[in-house]
Amino acid sequence: MSWQDRSPLLIYPLLIPHIASLCIRYKTTPAIIAKANPLFPFGGLPFASKHQMIKNFKKVIPYTIIRASSPEYKRLSRARRFASKYKYPIILKPDTGHRGVDIRLLKNQKELDSAILDQRWDYIIQEYNDYPEEFGIFYYREPGMRAGKIISITRKEIPILEGDGKRTIKEIIENSNAIVPVKQGSALLEVEIVANQLRGKYWLK
Incomplete structure (x- = not known):
């Protein structure tokens, strides 16, 4: 693990x-x-409320917050109204969370109702973003500056690995010197797969 x-x-x-x-x-x-981050609760640390942070932005993907303390019928009603307006699939995630823990893609009302009935903490329900690409932006503004700066942009993508028809995926990955083609759209890229046993993960280099 x-x-x-x-x-x-x-x-x-x-x-x-x-x-x-x-x-x-x-x-x-x-x-x-x-x-x-003075506008964010606790400076935006993992236990801070996402709702309290994103409400300060003028343009955000439509969302609503479902309080765990609300009666069950109110939670179901609020969640269903949102889903009816923005259509499935929709995203459900904890209001206080990090590292993608417990984020779910709900495809229909049955899945939505099940999630709400099993609710243990405040949830955010959000319109599904089906854009083909995702980027992480590191922005900062020092006190006294009128405008901040973007110091890094990270493109997030899930690589697709194509085998050679002979070895298993596990065998290919565990060979740190293996070169295998990776599909990206219609192109094929040559990448090196590196096994990082310390973290128990495998990465494309």
């Missing part, structure tokens, strides 16, 4: 000693972390 699949209760407490050492070094309190 890699670290992405482990409980956050096992991961994030490890940050506490590091944060404490920085607070001592710079003679401040942990509250300084939240000042990095």
Whole structure:
């Protein structure tokens, strides 16, 4: 099991000693972390509410929040109204979450009702974004600056691996020197597959 699949209760407490050492070094309190993004609760840390963050933006994909504390019939009614307006499939995800944990693509009312009836925390239901590409943008603005800067753009894509007809996918991946064709649209790219046993994952280099 890699670290992405482990409980956050096992991961994030490890940050506490590091944060404490920085607070001592710079003679401040942990509250300084939240000042990095003053409009975001807790500075946008993983336990912050997505709803509280994205409501500050003028243009966002349509969404609604379903409170776990609301009566069951109200939750179902609100979720169904949203799905009726924006059509299936729709996206459901925890209001406080990270690393893609518990994000679901709901394809029909049966799946929606099941998710809502089993609800344990606040959910965000969002219109499905079917754009062909996704990018992560790192933006920052220092105090006093009228406009910020984009310092990195990351294109997110899932590679498609094509075998050689002889070996299993596992055998190809475990050979760190293997060169296999990867489909990207109609083109074929030559990439090197590298096994990273420390994280239990395999990556395309």
